[in-house]
Amino acid sequence: MFSNKSYSPSKDMSYKARDNSADVHDGYTEQQQQQYLKHLRQLKNEFEQRWRSKPTFSITFDELDRVRTLGTGAFGRVVLLRHTKSGKFYAEKILEKEKIVKLKQVDHTLFEKRILEAIRFPFTVSMEFSFKDNSYIYFVMPFVSGGEMFTHLRKMVKFEEPLAKFYASQVILALEYLHFCNIVYRDLKPENILIDKTGYLKITDFGFSKILQGRTWTLCGTPEYLAPELILSKGYGFSVDWWSFGVLLYEMNAGYPPFYANEPMKTYEKIVAGKYRCPSSFNPDLRDLVRNTLQVDITKRFGVMKDGVMDFKNHKWFRGIEWDAIVNCRYPAPFIPKYKSPGDATNFERYEEETLQPASYCRFESEFVDF
Ligand SMILES: Nc1ncnc2c1ncn2[C@@H]1O[C@H](COP(=O)(O)OP(=O)(O)O)[C@@H](O)[C@H]1O
Numbered sequence: 001m002f003s004n005k006s007y008s009p010s011k012d013m014s015y016k017a018r019d020n021s022a023d024v025h026d027g028y029t030e031q032q033q034q035q036y037l038k039h040l041r042q043l044k045n046e047f048e049q050r051w052r053s054k055p056t057f058s059i060t061f062d063e064l065d066r067v068r069t070l071g072t073g074a075f076g077r078v079v080l081l082r083h084t085k086s087g088k089f090y091a092e093k094i095l096e097k098e099k100i101v102k103l104k105q106v107d108h109t110l111f112e113k114r115i116l117e118a119i120r121f122p123f124t125v126s127m128e129f130s131f132k133d134n135s136y137i138y139f140v141m142p143f144v145s146g147g148e149m150f151t152h153l154r155k156m157v158k159f160e161e162p163l164a165k166f167y168a169s170q171v172i173l174a175l176e177y178l179h180f181c182n183i184v185y186r187d188l189k190p191e192n193i194l195i196d197k198t199g200y201l202k203i204t205d206f207g208f209s210k211i212l213q214g215r216t217w218t219l220c221g222t223p224e225y226l227a228p229e230l231i232l233s234k235g236y237g238f239s240v241d242w243w244s245f246g247v248l249l250y251e252m253n254a255g256y257p258p259f260y261a262n263e264p265m266k267t268y269e270k271i272v273a274g275k276y277r278c279p280s281s282f283n284p285d286l287r288d289l290v291r292n293t294l295q296v297d298i299t300k301r302f303g304v305m306k307d308g309v310m311d312f313k314n315h316k317w318f319r320g321i322e323w324d325a326i327v328n329c330r331y332p333a334p335f336i337p338k339y340k341s342p343g344d345a346t347n348f349e350r351y352e353e354e355t356l357q358p359a360s361y362c363r364f365e366s367e368f369v370d371f
């Protein structure tokens, strides 16, 4: 019913690592990484095939009922949908064409759509269908029911170390996959990380993502999470995502971000100076990892140096994390969100509802011709 004919998703996303159980060691060996890279090359191939093909959908817009709002953002809102025939639930991101044009986000939104259509990884959301009408464009994704990491983090104040490690390892694997496909993400933060019903993560919101060849200069993201090289308009690359990962790592373990002030300008000053303090609860391994990731000098930043993600995969703080078990979701999640039934949205905050009023004529037709 929901098949998408022109996509060729891999039948099985699981990663078949050779059994290394006889080889007792800490961390991830070069041999394991080489084997994993073969898997990533295959995923990248599949990404590129989907990137080139135009998807077709076997579902119509009027088969979907809107249930309630799950989240709002600068350009629109995300709503819970129910497919009337199958009873399946989805999350629909609704974007207003007028706002996108006014805020000069047409190119970003086209990247968002095409990237969402083409990515397939255990820790990222992806597109199921997309539509447009006279006034809006709609991206329909699987509904991730556990809510935002943000909500759980604020409720728990900070994450216990095993939970922070569990989440951090998935974010590293997701960024490794995205960068391998030449995608720079650019908006890593707890609001854009969702927890699914199994307790594993899904990164959502590819609104600032793009395919990166060489360097880029656009100022985008969220103040507390911006990398120094981005603030300084230096021209930057994938390094900005590893910086944001450092901010996330700190925030998950502390309960607040490392660089914070009342005004964005003051926050930026602290970021470019690399000035932060770790709470006394951070152990030496965690401090060392934070220091190497929140590294203003990108030639010394973890994730960007010659060993790439191996600097993370073999860091002492991640001792005990089995990377192959994580990528296959075979590691028991330390926290499972409450979930009563399909379509249960109680993990999401309530927002005022709004009825959509599409115009009677097609607005901004030429700007959105590729959508
Ligand atoms: N697939 C999804 N399942 C459930 N909720 C989602 C999903 N995608 C987004 N959301 C919710 O909607 C919010 C806004 O979506 P997002 O794509 O981040 O929009 P914006 O670009 O406006 O920030 C998210 O923070 C999250 O709470």
Ligand SMILES: [Mg+2]
Pocket: 073, 191, 192, 205
């Ligand atoms: Mg967002």
